[in-house]
Amino acid sequence: MVAITLKGSCTVRPCDPTWIGTMALSELDQIGCLTHVPAIYLYRRPRSSATAISETLKESLSKVLVPFYPLAGRLQWIGNGRLELQCNAMGAQFIEAETESRLKDIGDDLSISSQHPDLFPSADYSLPIHELPLFLVQLTTFRCGGFSVGIAISHAVADGPAALHFVSEWARITIGETLQTPPYLKKSVFRAGEPPLVSPSPPTLDDFPEYGIPALLLGQSDTLEERKKKTTTAMLRITKDQVEKLRKMANDSCEKPMTRGFTRFETICGHVWRISCKARGHKKEQPTAMAICVDSRSRIRPKLPREYFGTATFDVIAQSVAGDLMLKPLGFVASKVREMIEKVTDEYIRSLIEFLKNQKELREFQDIHYELRKEEGQFYGNPNITVVSWLTLPLYGFDFGWGKEQYMGPGPYENDGSSLLMQSPEGDDSVVVAMCLQEAHMDEFKKLFYQDLL
Incomplete structure (x- = not known):
């Protein structure tokens, strides 16, 4: 297991004003996996310093959180096991860490997740849910100069395709390009926030x-x-x-x-x-x-x-x-x-x-x-x-x-x-x-x- 030293943590907020208000979640947002889904990217030694990498990622993250403003918000329980999304620009958590290990010490044999869990950011589920960031990133620099970007995204806000869309746009903005495809944020197709339809025979557990x-x-x-x-x-x-x-x-x-x-x-x-x-x-x-x-x-x-x-x-x-x-x-x-x-x-x-x-x-x-x-x-x-x-x-x-x-x-x-x-x-x-x-x-x-x- 890689031994890491935490250097600090900060909140990255959208760099421009975003819509503020309550966003209703669909029923599909609120079932199954509601925890954070982690992933990791490893990069070889760049020419930039660790400080430059950190500042660049923070700056681009603040930019991409403008169109993807739901990820800068917080969830809130509203009773009966249901949630809503407070779009309040509270921001994402950015963690910086370092290790004396080298990239070659951990390899790339697909066992990184189980053998080196400290490379991933983790949400503290002992906190009230309205205090939990929806997106966390951990930048870990290695002795060799390489670095890893570990991320964790709340599945209540973004599933796999949505999460990867966000990361791809974040990478694009980091290299100086403009947003290619904005997120489609309308949830009306799933009747988010609307009450059940009046029906003489609503679906029951017998139907599912x-x-x-x-x-x-x-x-x-x-x-x-x-x-x-x-x-x-x-x-x-x-x-x-x-x-x-x-x-x-x-x-x-x-x-x-x-x-x-x-x-x-x-x-x-x-x-x-x-x-x-x-x-x-x-x-x-x-x-x-x-x-x-x-x-x-x-x-x-x-x-x-x-x-x-x-x-x-x-x-x-x-x-x-x-x-x-x-x-x-x-x-x-x-x-x-x-x-x-x-x-x-x-x-x-x-x-x-x-x-x-x-x-x-x-x-x-x-x-x-x-x-x-x-x-x-x-x-x-x-x-x-x-x-x-x-x-x-x-x-x-x-x-x-x-x-x-x-x-x-x-x-x-x-x-x-x-x-x-x-x-x-x-x-x-x-x-x-x-x-x-x-x-x-x-x-x-x-x-x-x-x-x-x-």
Whole structure:
């Protein structure tokens, strides 16, 4: 683990006046992951001094926070597990640190997040939520002159596509260019802040059974014991040929009529789900669920622009029993994944919004309560898993004026069952799977993960 020394912290506010007021959040902004999502960029030694880099990043951050002013605001609870966004120009937190380590000491083998967590800024969830910055950045300079830019963005304000849009514009402004594409801030398509529609039969849990209580381990009545168990993260690379081998296995073994072959996402999701069941040693009758993150931008009508700034992603839940996943072919498992993804139509999205608007409380649909008060909140650990895809996101090539990054990666993964799929930085169509499991299950998972790929 890299030993760092904190040099200081300051608040960076928008450099020009921004709109001040209360912004209503949509129901999609307020479910699922409400904590900060971290990522990191490593850069080789530039010609500029550490002080010059710091001042340049602060100045450009103050500029980019003008069009992206929601990130300079603060969240506020308004009752019933619901939030609103106070656009008040309170600003982002900028942390400066240094280390005697060199970039070569930490390498770029995709294990940075789990082995060097101190390179990432972290929100202090013991504070009231209205005191938490929505965007944090940590600039860490290394002995060799290289540096890292660790970021953390509140998922209640920006999902993956929105966050990367922000970072790309920040980099562009840092090198002296103008804003290329402003964020699309209108949330009217999701009826943000509006009451439920008057309907003789509003959607209920019967219409969305997947949003009920997640599957529990047989013999357990809650998730408390599973939450206490130590976890570890592995970064597993699948080559292009191995991806195609998995897809062929899935396509050849699918029992349902198909109009097109399985995507790499559907295939890898199915592979990860069935292997996790085997590694965890589930009984055949063990219920299990997979939460699959879906982006609604292209699925709602009319379509949302790619630059929609907010959270347009949400989880759909595929369910089965472990015996079927472990004993039936990969095509069966991939078809369960496809079935849930294809369920997300314009009608489904709008119905889901109405379902959520009719809930008296949103706490059970959120993960942040465990971080805030260590109480029950949304948890998809053993016997369940979650999958988030960064496969189509523009992850690489961010140049703040000192060259493109040497490495980009996600932040620490500590929640049992959480997985992330991302494209390889080499651009060779290989896929990296970041998987977090309980320590007791990880060795078996890694062994079984590659068993069918050799």
